[in-house]
Amino acid sequence: MLSLAPVAMATTPPAQLELHRLGGSVFLLCWTLEASPFGKPAIALTGDGRRLPAASISLGLRDGRERLAVAFRSSGHDNVVATLSGHGLQGEVTAGFDPTLVHGLADPAEILGELTPQARLTLANALVRSWPPLFGLAAIPNYLSFLRQLLLTLFSKPAAMQPTASLVEGQWLFETVVPADFGDLKGVARLDGTGLSRLALKSRLGATDRSGKREVHLVMDVPPSRGGGLLILQGERSLVLRALPGRQSAPSLGRWWAGKAASRDGLRNWVVEQLAELSEQGRLLAIEMQRRVPLAVQHVRRSDDLPAAELDLAVCNRAGLLIGGWLRDPDELLEEVLLHRGNGEPIAMLSRLQRFPVRLPTGTDGETRPGTGFAGFASDYAGGAPVLQPRCEIKLKSGTTLTLRPPVQPADPTTIRARALAAIPPQYLTADMIETTLAPILAACQEDLRESRPEPVIKAFGRLPARPKASVVIPLYRVYDFLRVQVAAFAGDPWFSENAELIYVLDSPEHEAEVSHLLGGLHLAYGLPMQLVAMRRNGGFSAACNAGAAQARGEVLALVNSDVIPTGNGWLEGLIARLDRRARVGAVGPKLLYDDNSLQHAGLFFKRDSKGTWLNHHYFKGMPGSYAPATIERPVPGVTGACIVMARDLYEELGGFDESYVIGDYEDSDLCLKIRRAGFGILYVPDVALYHLERQSIARSVDYTRGAASQHNAWLQSQRWGTQIEALMQAFETSAPELALPAPTPAEPDLVPRFTFRRATAA
Template sequence: MLSLAPVAAAVAAPTQLELHRLGGSVFLLCWTLEASPFGKPSIALTGGGRRLAAASISLGLRDGRERLAVAFRAAGQGNIAATLSGHGPQGEVTAAFDPALVHGLADPKEILKDLAPQARLVLANALLRAWPPLFGLSTAPNYLSFLRQFLLLLFPKPVAMQPSAVLVEGQWLCEAIVPGDFTGLQTVSRLDGAGLVRLDLPSRVGIADRTGKRELHLVMEEPPVRGGGLLILQSERSLVVRSLPGRQAAPSLGRWWAGKAASRDGLRNWVVEQLAGLSEQGRLLAVEMQRRVPLAVQHVRRNDDLPAAELDLAVCNGAGLLIGGWLRDPDELLEEVLLHRGAGEPIAMLSRLQRFPVRLPTGEEGETRAATGFAAFASDYAAGAPVLQPRCEIKLRSGTTLTLRPPVQPADPATIRARALSAIPPQYLTAAMLEETLAPILAACQDELGETRPEPTVKRFGPIAARPKASVVIPLYRVYDFLRVQVAAFAGDPWFVENAELIYVLDSPEHEAEVAHLLGGLHLAYGLPMQLVAMGRNGGFSAACNAGALRARGEALALVNSDVIPAGNGWLPALIGKLDRQRRVGAVGPKLLYDDGSLQHAGLFFKRDSKGIWLNHHYFKGMPGSYGPANVERPVPGVTGACIVMPRELFDELGGFDESYVIGDYEDSDLCLKVRRAGFGIVYAPSVALYHLERQSISRSADYTRGAASQHNAWLQTRRWDAQIEALMLAFESSAAEPALPEPVPSAPDLVPRFTFRRATAA
């Protein structure tokens, strides 16, 4: 330490000036001043004819005086002048000193001498946060030595940071007890011989207990074998130092979970979030722990007129949390619905509730009572971690709180999707409910199902054609009643046998052995080569068709349902022949008939419902197959995915079917809209007739919940294509945009003309 008196001062200054070396060429100038009512004093440093960069803080002393502490770097300037201003009537006071005269390292005791408790925290924050990066002190050995001594003076015997549980990926859950004024962790640093390092550690500070203490939990890497060093935890108003022990045996997560976490759902949910953020193994461990030690289900069921409520749905994925249940509030006492989470304030959900009427059984035979069903979505919940039993509170104006907790919820995306589709009865669904409540979680389910879907397996029956002219892709899902008739019809068509490859895509892989056996027998019976692509997991119509198209090698691609049966031979080349490069026909569909000969499809068009949503309709549906207007070849807004033929190159260019549509519906019209956006037309060809036993397979799907899934898909199509569909239908109704196609021109040598594509752009 170097003490200097001011020089060249007109009036003797009430000062005490000290100089300390922090490390290398970095110094700390401390100027102690008497209390002054004249404002906030400041110190400017000059050396070598220029002003030096410096950082200063003001520190209060226990006796009421003030100490200005200025950190600066001296790089051979010789004498440095410190000018104090703004302290009193004497004006500026200047002191000169030479830092080269200070050789020893700063003494922490001298620097801390006489400092008030809050001033010690201010100085510690500067030494730990601000000054090391500013002056390059984070790895300076003498500064690290000084800082360690400084912290051990504040915390002479720091408690060791002990692990509470082993997590995954080499991570530990650690716990510390901190003061009550430690309300939020701002920074965590590790101090050891290698340097002062800022750590980005997930943390949670609990509420104060009866003694005023709080629990702090951290997720940190397993320490080295020998350990050592200090862990510094800083909040806005408090500082905590813990020693870092060497590697040791840590409790298992299961033991910790069965104890403390079993009764502390906020802490439990926070640990779930941290595990899910570490890795897929961590996410699976989080799911396992919640199922292994479930929390008690909480609800309030009453048959009187007092408020009652139940939370029976709370599914969580990357989009957020969807909750659902019912409540009875005859006297309208409801004030707020609070959704608790792992850390932070609970989420107010009342304004997000979508409500609808329900009837509840009273316990007496056949008797029910009216109640209000609800569903709500919270996007800002748990960062997608699989919290399986969140806690919800119903706050009443009377001050009463009803605590709700559901049974353990599903974590897999397929089951979450099915639960979400049943959250709101279809008759009460509105576009607002879909957009604000169901659509986000359904979209996340579709994304997760696509990202985690295993690769399909392929089995071949018979020799595969080297260069097929057409590829026929047929998705299968649980219903195989029509395969014998369909394969027999294909096998009896000479052009099909000679030029087409047949690809079945099984979207119910649990039946792979059964279907493979069936197709193998059909191949032996009819000699028709075919392939079976078995999906690794059910993905829906779009994903199955896209998987089959990836393995297609024909120039033309025919996407056909498993319940579509040709009425005669030659249907496929007749449809392919309608594709025309010069007329820019990009897709074609046939006439589809019910088994009684009535029309199922003669082209697809769009019409709004009473809610303004565009729905898909089929021209002349239900009319006799011989109905005149249905037997005219013409351009149409779209054709059904039950049988659509297009160049494979175009299908690939457009990205195939969009897998955002749930389970199966509206993805075919979406594809048609993409064809039109790319500048191609769509033709209905009534000269080709096939039988379609409509929806025989999808009606067997327990997940379909036709009303909710179909309404979601119609809403999604409208949201994406509203303006384009409006313009398209206006053009067809006025015959403005789609004039009659010109007479066919002589076809090119290739059966399927080659197209020049341009990237689709929104209209």
């Protein structure tokens, strides 16, 4: 330490100056002043005439005086001048000194000696948090030694910070307690032989217990083997020091989970969030722990008129959490529904709940009574972590609270999607319900399915054509009744056999062996070569078609349903002949008939329903197949995905079918709208007719909730294309048909994401 005497330029108050070396070329100047009511003092440091980088804090002394502590860097300056102003002075006070004369390290006891307890904490916080990054002190050995001594002077015997559980990615869970007046946790720092480091605030501060303590849980790196480190917890009103152990074995997460965490849902949920943030392995471990040791299901069922409720849906993904259940409150005693999180204040959900009438069983002879179903979405929950049993609380106006906890919920996107589609009965769905409650979580499910989808397995039956002119892609899902008839019709068509490649895409991988056997037998029976693209996981109609298109080699792509059967030969050749880029025909579709020869499809058009949503309709549906208007070739707003033919490069350029549409519906009209936006028209070709045994595949799918999925997809199409659809339909209603093929327009930014086509590796 170097003691200095100030030189007065004007009126000089009693003062004392001390200079300490913190480490390297960084010093601490302490200027002690009498207390003054005239404001805060200011100090400036110059070296060789240039301003020096400095940071200052004001510290109170036990005798009522004030000490100005200034950290600064002096690199080789032997003539430093400190200038004090303000503090009621009528002028300035200066002091000159030579930092190079200070050789030893600062003495923590000497610096702390006269400070008040609060001033000690203020100085410690500056030495730990503020000054190291400003002056590059975090890795200077002398400074680290000084800081360690200072902290141990403040806290002579810090309690040990023992690991609670081993996590993943070299991370441990630690637990300790802090005093009730600690305040909010503002920062965590670690001091050991490698340096001083600020840690990411992966911490949870619990409520005050009966002993006046608050639990703190932290996720940190495994300590270095040599140990001896210190952990510094910086609170709003306090500072806590803990000793870190050397490397040792930590208890397994399973042991801790089944013990202390077995009934503490808030703490469990916070750990789930931390694990999910660490890695995919951590996310899977979080799911496993919740399934191994589930929390008790809690609901409130009553036979009287007091409030009752049950939470049976609580699925979450990257978008947030969707909850659902029922409640009964005939006397309107309910004040709020609170959704508890792993950390932080609960989320008020009452205003977010969508409600609909339900009938609740009374438990006697099948009788029911009225209740209220609900579903609500919270985007600000868990950050996408797989919390499988979130806790809700029903708060009554009397102050009474009722706890609701669901059974363990699903974590895979396919099941989450199915549960979300069943959250609100289709007859009560509105556009607002879809937009605020269902759409976010469904969009995240579709995104999760896209990102995690494994590459399909490719199987070939027979010798594939070397240079096919056309590729026919047919998705399969659970229903294979029509394959024999379909393959027989294709094999009996000379043009098809010579010029087309046939690609089936299996979207129900559990049937791979069965379908492989069936296609192999059909190849032997009819001699028609074909491929099977076997999806490793169900992805829906759009994903299956895109996977098949990624394997296609023909210049023309025909997307055909598995329940579409040609009425005769030459159907594909006839449709391809009507494709004409010079005439701006981007896609064509045939006449589709039911098995009784009535019309199923003669072109697709759009019409609003009573809610204002644009729905897809088929021209002349149900009319006789020979109905005169359906025999005229003409431009149409769109054609169905049951049979659409277009250039493969255009399909790829437009991104194929958009996989945001759930399961299968409206992706075909979306593609038609993209074709039109690209400057091409769409042509209905009645000279080509095929049978379409409409939607029998989807009708047999147990996980297809047509009402909710179809309404969501219609809403999504209306959101994306509403303005364009309105203009398109107005043009068709007011213009001559020949004018309905649009002129090419400059490309606009995509309104929908593009699909990246990749070829899978053959098995």
